Amino acid sequence: MTRAAQGLRAWLLQRFTALYLAAFLVYAVARLLLTPPAGYDQWLAWMGQPLTGVALTLFVAALALHAWVGIRDVLIDYVHAVWLRLSLMAVVALLLLGSGLWVTRALLLAAMRAAQVGA
Amino acid sequence: MKFSIYRYDPDQDDKPYMRDYVLDDARIEPGMMLLDALLLLKAQDETLSFRRSCGEGVCGSDGMNINGRNGLACVTPLKNLAQPVKLRPLPGLPVIRDLVVDLAQFYSQYRAARPWLINDEPCPEVERLQTPAERERLDGLYECILCACCSTACPSFWWNPDKFLGPAALLQSWRFLADSRDRATEERLDGLEGPFRLFRCHTIMNCVDVCPKGLNPTRAIGHIKELMVKRSL
Numbered sequence: 001m002t003r004a005a006q007g008l009r010a011w012l013l014q015r016f017t018a019l020y021l022a023a024f025l026v027y028a029v030a031r032l033l034l035t036p037p038a039g040y041d042q043w044l045a046w047m048g049q050p051l052t053g054v055a056l057t058l059f060v061a062a063l064a065l066h067a068w069v070g071i072r073d074v075l076i077d078y079v080h081a082v083w084l085r086l087s088l089m090a091v092v093a094l095l096l097l098g099s100g101l102w103v104t105r106a107l108l109l110a111a112m113r114a115a116q117v118g119a
Numbered sequence: 120m121k122f123s124i125y126r127y128d129p130d131q132d133d134k135p136y137m138r139d140y141v142l143d144d145a146r147i148e149p150g151m152m153l154l155d156a157l158l159l160l161k162a163q164d165e166t167l168s169f170r171r172s173c174g175e176g177v178c179g180s181d182g183m184n185i186n187g188r189n190g191l192a193c194v195t196p197l198k199n200l201a202q203p204v205k206l207r208p209l210p211g212l213p214v215i216r217d218l219v220v221d222l223a224q225f226y227s228q229y230r231a232a233r234p235w236l237i238n239d240e241p242c243p244e245v246e247r248l249q250t251p252a253e254r255e256r257l258d259g260l261y262e263c264i265l266c267a268c269c270s271t272a273c274p275s276f277w278w279n280p281d282k283f284l285g286p287a288a289l290l291q292s293w294r295f296l297a298d299s300r301d302r303a304t305e306e307r308l309d310g311l312e313g314p315f316r317l318f319r320c321h322t323i324m325n326c327v328d329v330c331p332k333g334l335n336p337t338r339a340i341g342h343i344k345e346l347m348v349k350r351s352l
Contacts (some may be wrong), residue, residue, distance in 0.1 A: 005315040006313055007312045008351060010314065077278045077279065094321070
């Protein structure tokens with residue numbers, strides 16, 4: 001990673017992901033309040049829509065990146081032993097990556113399921 | 120009036136302690152500043168050490184932690200202070216003695232900001248002139264007196280004093296980036312890249328809260344980030 005990526009780019013990434021997270025959360029909460037899905041079928045239908053799937057996948061990616069920059073900042077601030085900081089950062093990175101992939105898999109499965117139900 | 124003052128003489132004391140002082144209320148005059156009281160206390164106990172010089176908020180020598188908040192003793196009115204007035208040295212710096220701290224770290228951060236005009240163009244016959252608007256951009260930046268109240272109030276400085284430049288030095292960084300006569304914008308911005316030197320600032324704004332001159336290092340840091348973004352586009 002270049003020095004630029006560690007400073008300015010990380011900071012910009014945090015700002016831009018924050019904007020998307022805020023916008024999506026407003027949409028998601030409004031959608032859930034206005035037309036709450038009544039049951040599994042309606043949840044599936046909502047999640048099966050390509051636009052929802054893409055928006056939600058982007059949300060998960062943005063959340064993971066945002067969390068990465070934030071937790072990395074905390075670790076850089078407080079953990080000064082380099083080996084410990086790197087180990088903790090590796091654990092966090094793996095956790096975030098794993099969770100992200102797991103959610104993406106769930107969303108893909110939902111999309112396939114919805115396609116089957118639709119067909 | 121009661122005071123509780125941090126005392127530490129590394130030659131004699133194993134560890135720092137707080138000593139109580141009482142100043143006769145009859146000696147307190149209206150409009151008196153904390154520094155005046157400290158000078159009276161020093162007359163009572165001449166081993167009490169602190170820095171002071173001009174006594175009117177211009178030299179920046181008597182920065183200290185007053186009831187938990189950094190400030191200049193010479194411009195802090197006595198009457199607003201809760202008693203006992205707790206006086207400690209500026210946080211996060213090595214104590215030389217009592218309220219006197221070692222500012223070497225602070226000055227090396229200041230030096231790292233290269234606080235001078237860099238311009239290799241041939242010298243003009245007269246001064247390098249500025250328009251009034253260009254000169255105005257330096258308002259709120261050049262007034263810094265380097266009292267170290269802001270940097271020593273900054274948690275990011277406490278955690279990484281050797282790598283983060285701190286609000287005072289970053290204010291100076293922007294003061295020269297904003298100067299129409301300076302030509303070293305690229306080098307200055309390159310020097311601030313990376314996760315530490317500038318980007319440890321998390322806009323906590325303790326610096327703005329304590330600055331005795333009412334300056335705003337957080338805004339200066341924001342301007343630097345803005346300039347970096349503009350440059351990278």
